[in-house]
Amino acid sequence: xxxxxxxxxxLVKPSETLSLTCTVSGGSISSSSYYWGWIxxxxxxxxxWIGSIxxxxxxxYNPSLKSRVTISVDTSKNQFSLKLSxxxxxxxxxxxxxxxxxxxxxxxxxxGTLVTVSS
Amino acid sequence: xxxxxxxxAVSVALGQTVRITCQGDSLRSYYASWxxxxxxxxxxxxxxxxxxxxxxxxxxxxxSSSGNTASLTITGAQxxxxxxxxxxxRDSSGNPxxxxxxxxxxxxx
Numbered sequence: 001x002x003x004x005x006x007x008x009x010x011l012v013k014p015s016e017t018l019s020l021t022c023t024v025s026g027g028s029i030s031s032s033s034y035y036w037g038w039i040x041x042x043x044x045x046x047x048x049w050i051g052s053i054x055x056x057x058x059x060x061y062n063p064s065l066k067s068r069v070t071i072s073v074d075t076s077k078n079q080f081s082l083k084l085s086x087x088x089x090x091x092x093x094x095x096x097x098x099x100x101x102x103x104x105x106x107x108x109x110x111x112g113t114l115v116t117v118s119s
Numbered sequence: 120x121x122x123x124x125x126x127x128a129v130s131v132a133l134g135q136t137v138r139i140t141c142q143g144d145s146l147r148s149y150y151a152s153w154x155x156x157x158x159x160x161x162x163x164x165x166x167x168x169x170x171x172x173x174x175x176x177x178x179x180x181x182x183s184s185s186g187n188t189a190s191l192t193i194t195g196a197q198x199x200x201x202x203x204x205x206x207x208x209r210d211s212s213g214n215p216x217x218x219x220x221x222x223x224x225x226x227x228x
Binding site: 039046060062096101103106109110 | 207210216218221
């Protein structure tokens with residue numbers, strides 16, 4: 001059974017870069033049918049797609065975050081990563097990694113990790 | 120990009136039928152998918168495609184679509200169905216951009 005697990009710091013200072021990694025287990029990140037994405041949810045608010053990556057390295061980003069986001073993939077480690085630069089308190093959220101069927105639906109979610117932006 | 124609009128809150132009496140809607144231009148071209156999220160938990164996919172349920176999702180959940188509106192119907196709502204429900208679809212550009220609705224809080228009375 002495919003599982004995703006987020007890892008990374010739970011506290012990031014304002015203006016710094018948020019970095020998270022998602023480790024995929026129980027399946028290959030090189031699957032041809034899926035993209036691998038990051039989705040976040042600020043406390044008490046709705047879901048926001050951050051971006052997705054294909055195992056080949058093709059990336060698609062939310063236009064509202066595109067200038068600050070980098071998503072990368074390491075197929076040798078079965079991992080993909082998120083970097084969000086110049087963070088502010090508005091970036092405080094639970095960050096989920098996910099397997100996405102193209103842009104259509106999320107088939108598998110990680111458990112989520114809370115990242116707080118505070119000095 | 121696209122936007123998907125959901126009613127913020129809906130309520131239903133125990134055992135009755137409730138419909139949760141999602142509106143957006145992208146739904147004229149692409150199916151909506153639906154997720155259930157309970158407090159402190161990751162979302163769970165309940166409907167995808169035309170009207171498909173992942174394994175383990177009760178058959179009281181169903182999906183439909185007409186024009187720019189997609190609907191999630193729960194027939195015979197149970198207390199455990201009380202949750203937030205989110206729709207999503209592909210962006211109307213056709214690229215794999217993911218768009219989410221704002222979510223609907225379902226209360227089972």
